[in-house]
Amino acid sequence: MPNQSLYSAIRDHDFSETTCFLCGGDVENDLKSREHVFPKWLLHHFDLWDQPITLLNGTKLAYRQLVIPCCLVCNNEYLSNIEQEVQERFSAGAADVASMDRGRLLLWVLKIFYGLLYRELFLSIDRRDPGAGNIVGPEDMEQFQLLHFILQSCRVSMQFSIMDSDIPASLFVFDVQEPSSKKLKFDYKDDVVNRTLYLRLGKVGILAAFDMGAQTLPGKEFFSRYQGYPLHPLQFGELGANLFMKARVLNRTPKVIIGESPELISFSVLSIAGLSPNPVFGGWEAEDMAEMLMMFLGYSRELVMPVAGRNATWLENGDGSVRFISMDAPPWNTLGEAEE
Numbered sequence: 001m002p003n004q005s006l007y008s009a010i011r012d013h014d015f016s017e018t019t020c021f022l023c024g025g026d027v028e029n030d031l032k033s034r035e036h037v038f039p040k041w042l043l044h045h046f047d048l049w050d051q052p053i054t055l056l057n058g059t060k061l062a063y064r065q066l067v068i069p070c071c072l073v074c075n076n077e078y079l080s081n082i083e084q085e086v087q088e089r090f091s092a093g094a095a096d097v098a099s100m101d102r103g104r105l106l107l108w109v110l111k112i113f114y115g116l117l118y119r120e121l122f123l124s125i126d127r128r129d130p131g132a133g134n135i136v137g138p139e140d141m142e143q144f145q146l147l148h149f150i151l152q153s154c155r156v157s158m159q160f161s162i163m164d165s166d167i168p169a170s171l172f173v174f175d176v177q178e179p180s181s182k183k184l185k186f187d188y189k190d191d192v193v194n195r196t197l198y199l200r201l202g203k204v205g206i207l208a209a210f211d212m213g214a215q216t217l218p219g220k221e222f223f224s225r226y227q228g229y230p231l232h233p234l235q236f237g238e239l240g241a242n243l244f245m246k247a248r249v250l251n252r253t254p255k256v257i258i259g260e261s262p263e264l265i266s267f268s269v270l271s272i273a274g275l276s277p278n279p280v281f282g283g284w285e286a287e288d289m290a291e292m293l294m295m296f297l298g299y300s301r302e303l304v305m306p307v308a309g310r311n312a313t314w315l316e317n318g319d320g321s322v323r324f325i326s327m328d329a330p331p332w333n334t335l336g337e338a339e340e
């Protein structure tokens, strides 16, 4: 049974295996009442069904086991039509994904981010001993509840008004060259604390910061240069490192006001800058970016920071034009495939 009341779905959610992750309604503890965090079509397309994923607490799980409790109504009425649309657009290419209604695309990536968090953290919180294994503080929990609230917009009509963005997040889609090696076609990274997501699906690259739109304006300046251009996966990785780093130096906690009338829920985000004279985003140390680039690209420190205090970049040529990097070097070329 779906839970109709929005507030009880959020506030009284008990995070059990028999509670729908989305609406908070009761579900059976069976396979029918489970939703895959990464959709089934995606797992099959990228041959991930039996591949392992390592969760935050270090346990390993096959991707196919990455499921969360979800009632049939939420699954069949609210989530599946978004899923179907993304799948169709994905087959058509990055431009089709980019032209999707941004609110719906946000729901799709947010379900993955929140669903993973749900599987990794919320379901393992021990209710009898709330202090144990709790790596999430109350402030983080509050932000996660806001994300859960945004997810409700797939089943409850909600009006968003955001000073700095069209949607309550910062979301960017890129064209990426697809590696021929199957193992290199898919890549996922997230940062739970700073609420960012990096997803490379063959030819489609998606970056998202669940920051109520804080990176939307600066991102329009920085990321738009590289959109619609066939990026090398390394270049897309560098963009991911930039988005993750920027989220880390955000100096504000976005302020949200939620209003409820019988017909409509309104979700308003005040100006990110607010009245504070401090810059919205701080700067970062080259050393920290080097760590981030190493994580994204798998390169050594010497490669990502050839000169102390300066990070290497793969995005531009010497004259400032966007650099084209071909896929003819290992492991991205067909040689990588032959070695499998």
Ligand SMILES: [Zn+2]
Binding pocket: 001, 002, 003, 020, 021, 022, 023, 024, 025, 070, 071, 072, 073, 074, 075
């Ligand atoms: Zn439900």
